[in-house]
Amino acid sequence: MPTSTEAYVARGGNSLKLEKVTYADLDGNEVLVDIVASSVCHSDVKAAGGSFHMRPPLIIGHEAAGYVKAVGPTATYVKPGDAVILAFASCENCRRCNSGKSPYCENMFGLNFTGKRSGGGEGVVVVCEGEEEVKGLFFGQSSMSRIALVRESCCVKVECARDELVLFASLGCGIETGAGAILNVAKPAVGSSIAVFGGGAVGLSAILAAKLTSPACLVLVDNSQTKLDMIPKELLEGVHIVNSTNKSPEDVAAELKKLTPSGAGMDFAMDGVGNEIVLLTAHLSLDKLGTALIVGGSPNAKQQTKIENHLVNGLTTRGMHQGDSVPRVMLPHLIQLWRAGKFPFDKLLTVFKFEELHEALDEMHQGKLIKPLLVV
Structure with a gap:
């Protein structure tokens, strides 16, 4: 019926x-x-x-x-x-x-x-x-x-x-996407430097996942102080915060590089926004052999990075859907981590x-x- x-x-x-x-x-x-x-x-x-x-x-x-x-x-x-x-x-x-x-x-x-x-x-x-x-x-x-x-x-x-x-x-969707970007795609080695652009559910899920990988440097970037102030403080323990309001991509990238142990830049930079300027900033913040992770989406956004930078610095740009997550594998894993107090x-x-x-x-x-x- x-x-x-x-x-x-x-x-x-x-x-x-x-x-x-x-x-x-x-x-x-x-x-x-x-x-x-x-x-x-x-x-x-x-x-x-x-x-x-x-x-x-x-x-x-x-x-x-x-x-x-x-x-x-x-x-x-x-x-x-x-x-x-x-x-x-x-x-x-x-x-x-x-x-x-x-x-x-x-x-x-x-x-x-x-x-x-x-x-x-x-x-x-x-x-x-x-x-x-x-x-x-x-x-x-x-x-x-x-x-x-x-x-x-x-x-x-x-x-x-x-x-x-x-x-x-x-x-x-959003939580498995952010976590998957780190755990399934980036798979950062211990001691990596990781920047996440966007303090929404996707970006913060990536932050929580990145904490599990013992990073040397973990940074959250957003252009809204209101949003940054809203995030529970316990989730941001050990996380550097950068407010990008009224800052150029070059200035934000320079600020991020200074936070890394070597001063050379990030191993991974995740765009959880889907904005051209954000993606450009993510690329500029990378160290040699770094990877830009594209998670956010916008139908008209285009990549503005220079091919030369990719060639000389050996950069990787990696788009993804759902953080490469297979739900019947990923969701039980996230639940297990949550029950253990880790996510x-x-x-x-x-x-x-x-x-x-x-x-x-x-x-x-x-x-x-x-x-x-x-x-x-």
């Missing part, structure tokens, strides 16, 4: 509200999940405003957790009652997925940004108040809803108490009721919080 619930529907512009929606019957390996919490990522904001790959009208949400309510006829990984965290969707069958590189799944766009069912043809029928069809399956899940219809490949099974599952809802991602979260999305967004835009978590 079709399933009715409430979900946050974006219709373009500033139109984003909680509406009644009805899903079609489950097909293939689709899964219904009773959501316990959903966190907010900037990609949700972009999609709601019509400036992302998937356009309104659609149900937003791609960081969530809950309990499996029902499964489609070909689902094999989960069963009703399983606790799951939701991440991006992948086909699980292409050469990238089969080689442990699911963030680069050859079917990534179709599974995450078209709203179409895996068998092709019609999308998931989501009928709202007024009988207007909207798109679902945003990032394979559209999970800012009380009940979400998701692709099974989005599901990561976990064993935990409900209060823990609420916190784990925040792990499926306190919960300090990044501010809890709201599920009905308080607009209050959460207002505080996020005002720079009053790092990552909102909507609890159902």
Whole structure:
């Protein structure tokens, strides 16, 4: 039977509200999940405003957790009652997925940004108040809803108490991306110098991960003192802070180099913003054989670095999706680190009721919080 619930529907512009929606019957390996919490990522904001790959009208949400309510006829990984965290969707069958590189799944766009069912043809029928069809399956899940219809490949099974599952809802995109940039991609040697640009959830997750690698120098760079002052002090122990406001890329890079033991520059510089000037600054701050990590995204940003600098200094520029994280491997690892007291991602979260999305967004835009978590 079709399933009715409430979900946050974006219709373009500033139109984003909680509406009644009805899903079609489950097909293939689709899964219904009773959501316990959903966190907010900037990609949700972009999609709601019509400036992302998937356009309104659609149900937003791609960081969530809950309990499996029902499964489609070909689902094999989960069963009703399983606790799951939701991440991006992948086909699980292409050469990238089969080689442990699911963030680069050859079917990534179709599974995450078209709203179409895996068998092709019609999308998931989501009928709202007024009988207007909207798109679902945003990032394979559209999970800012009380009940979400998701692709099974989005599901990561976990064993935990409900209060823990609420916190784990925040792990499926931004946090795993920041942590993955360090742990999966950079893999810095002990004693490395690391700079992270951007004090949001992605950047701070990278900072937490970098602390685990025993760096000689770890720096957080941001241009908002309000944001820097908001970050819990315990997360910044042992971290140098650089406010880049009104400073040129050259000046910021020089300041960063002075903080390193050799004075020659950073081994790794991560752009968690997706800004041309930030990426240029990151490159300028590198030591010879250093690596610039591109995590943040912007559709029109271009790289402004000089080829000569790459050649003479042996620099590497490494883009990535989801921090090269395979969710069913990465998320349990982050949970294990959290339980050991080594990855306190919960300090990044501010809890709201599920009905308080607009209050959460207002505080996020005002720079009053790092990552909102909507609890159902």
